[in-house]
Amino acid sequence: MTDITAKDQTLDPENWDQMRQLGHQMIDDLFDYWQSIRDQKIWKPIPGEVKDFLDQPIPEKGQDPEQVYRDFKQYVFPYNKGNVHPRFFAWIQGTGTPMGVLADLLASGMNPNTTIGEHSAMYVDRQVVNWCKELMNFPLEASGILVSGGSMANITALTVARNSFKEEKIRTKGLKAASAQLVLYCSVETHSCIQKAAEIIGLGTDAVRKIGVNERYEMNGDELESCIQEDLEAGLFPFAVVGTSGTVNTGAIDPMEELLAISRKYGLWFHVDGAYGALAKLDSKYSDRLKAIEEADSLAFDLHKWLYVPYEVGCTLIRDAKKHREAFAITPNYLLQESRGLSGGLDSVNNYGFELSRGFKALKIWMSLKEHGRMKYAEMIAQNNRQAEYLGSLVENSPELELTAPVSMSITCFRMVKPDLSESQLRDLNREILLRLQEEGIASPSSTILQGKYTLRVANVNQRTRMEDMDLLVREVLRIGREIGE
Template sequence: MLETPEDTLDPSDWNAFRLQGHRMLDDMIDYLEHLRDQPVWQPMPDEVRDSFRQALDDVPSDLAKTHELFLKDVLPYALGNVHPGFMGWVHGGGTPVGMLAEMLAGGLNANLGGRDQSPIEIERQVVQWVRRLFNFPETASGLFVTGTSMANLIGVLIARTARLGTDVRHTGIAANGQQLVAYTSAGAHISIVQAMDIAGFGSAALRMIPVDQLHQMDIAALERAIAEDKKAGMTPFFIAGTVGTVGVGAIDNLQAIAELCERESIWFHVDGAYGALAMLAPDIAPRLQGIGRADSIAFDFHKWGQVPYDAGFILVRDGELHHNAFASPAAYLKRETRGMAAGSPWPCDFGPDLSRGFRALKTWFTLKVYGEEKLGRVISNTCALAQHMKRRIEAEPQLELLAPVALNIVCFRYRSEDADRVNADLVVALQESGIAAPSTTTINGQLAIRAAIVNHRTTVSDIDALIDATLELGGIAARSACS
């Protein structure tokens, strides 16, 4: 049966659609403009949650009515990471520019798996900019992915190929007979463990190296672990250093790790999920000395880079090895020198995804519109705010700092009997207050309030509001625990 005009998904009335689109855009701009008038987060009522468990209506809904449902039932109950008072996890705040770029990307609907098209040139230009930022060679490769969790997995897989050769893609890791082992800090992100699991090595093949008093990977302990594994007949192949540990924001001694990897012929990977982009901040970048010696770097533009979710990235020094670790020829992906199938190598040759969204556009817009200098100032400011929070905590006898403040993460607690219980209740009370939203972690066996200052909108007043609310609600929580 031939299609009729009614079968299209385009609007029957473009003018009406245009007006509704403008209303939707205006609502989101209003939302961002007036964030401070809203709570950071608020619990979702049961009736709203139940509404999302209903079956799909048989009759299509009007766009305007669906938009009204979004405004009523979705927007008020989001996590709130765009809000300046959000400090719960390392989430970027996004920007109005990034939001508009996402709209453009959605309209273009490009698949960046491959072929000869301008969106891929945008991604390649960002790769070029990233190479320069980290002082990598022109032969280095880069790829947008969902986030650092995927980038860390790709790093492990490339390191596997570097150690065992490309035959491992056919024969598997067991065929070579070597027992490969990897190393990372006890403070590293769980995605390193997951990467070893997914790659087929198993989490037991990952050595969790203890940290020192600065929460950095203990280099002497790392050297001992490598020596013991080699003596036992195992093959060390991968070390992941961290720039900005998830718990306290510590920076591993990258220079020492780089020298060790070079000496032992081990792949040096850096998990810089949020911390790697500190290279944009001249006052912080020197603390990342050694990152330019890495074999691969994983990081997120959607954290300190303030790009809307998601925009992860991996940079690999040896672009040819990166290509050989993933490229998979197929008849339906045949390359040409002319026409739409030109432009090889394609992004799909450097990772597992053939269908890929246009993540590069919102990143490209962010870098072009704001510039590296301004983004660097945002990063520096979040670290300065963390130091202000540290000073406020040290000035309050009822509060206790639980870890050094290396970058932009502050871990502290309210002093009281049964402190773990009190601080757990206190964090929930802070979140439900709508004033500020920290999270929790565990430092040396003690439950800590964890404030991660990532949002470019956060100011001194937001830090003071969190500390003032902590003192007020902490007293209530402590009295409640004693009653």
């Protein structure tokens, strides 16, 4: 029998004041970290004893909270990835902001499931989606959903595109009932998540046509149209074109107006993968080249990149709200909506995506946009782009360096060159430069291979970067490269 006299247990602290003091210490430590980040090494290798500590089995009994935090400070905090540092340029990863971090703390403290019900988080979520439409100049009657990032944003959009294709009724009957194979088109430079999305939604890799690019790594429109015509003649169903507004490799922007025109000509869904570059629309230098985004059937973009909010949050916008809802909506008995009470309120977000459990990710965007405003973000994005151009000019003015791709938006690709070295030796040289930059805690570019050339790739979506960081980076690349050659 259950002992009804036993004391009920809880996970709340026994000593609230002690936990409050610990929380204050955590906040203070974070602010100290951010304030001094420029003077710290960007990255350091993880010692073996730390990895061993982080490979221990689950504790049977709990530890004192202060000891748990001491373990964090000793074994976790010092070995951060470094993307809060002003010289983090690897992949395309944002830095976050103090307000964004505090917003995540508040969101976790409220702990709502922001999918269903009559509560404030639902209205903040809706407002943030509407603000995303405003940022992209999408029609206000369009639909949208916040997701974890670009990969989920892209697969959400392509699911809507697939399910709403002609009169095939794919959602109910499945792809096997389609009267022909559906085919999707993107460039060879398109992010790998597009191929993954095609595989997950049942098209298969063979249904993804990867179109060639020009010398600026932009999709070839003539080749795209020829491929569509060939597939039509073969009895296949072209259904979607994916244009990229800033490839992750070089920042290349596909010819948006041309892709939009081709999509309209053949009645195809025009989707824009803007995970990285859509927000460059706020930079006047790129606004015209990205204007076709406003006419896209769907758009995917990240907010943890060029809105600098902490991980993770992205957005999918769908022009036709009815098609968006019809692609996902379902109402089981346990999710009945009422006209009032907790089960009242806005339409369930679950009707616009796969997830039924969603954190309050909108709050950090809401608070950040209120703190800084659209204009400040436009200035920050333009600043990153000008910094990339400045780095490009430093490379062009150094006889020991060369650009390996045109500078586009905030990505600069370059390498060190020596006339007496073979291509294989240049690869080894630049790989060693990259590794020493990281291991010495100086800066963190990443790498890629362009036209067979091993390349240092600087992708700058960093709100802490200054022009002087570009000067330092070039100096250190030259220093390390010269040392290797001695």
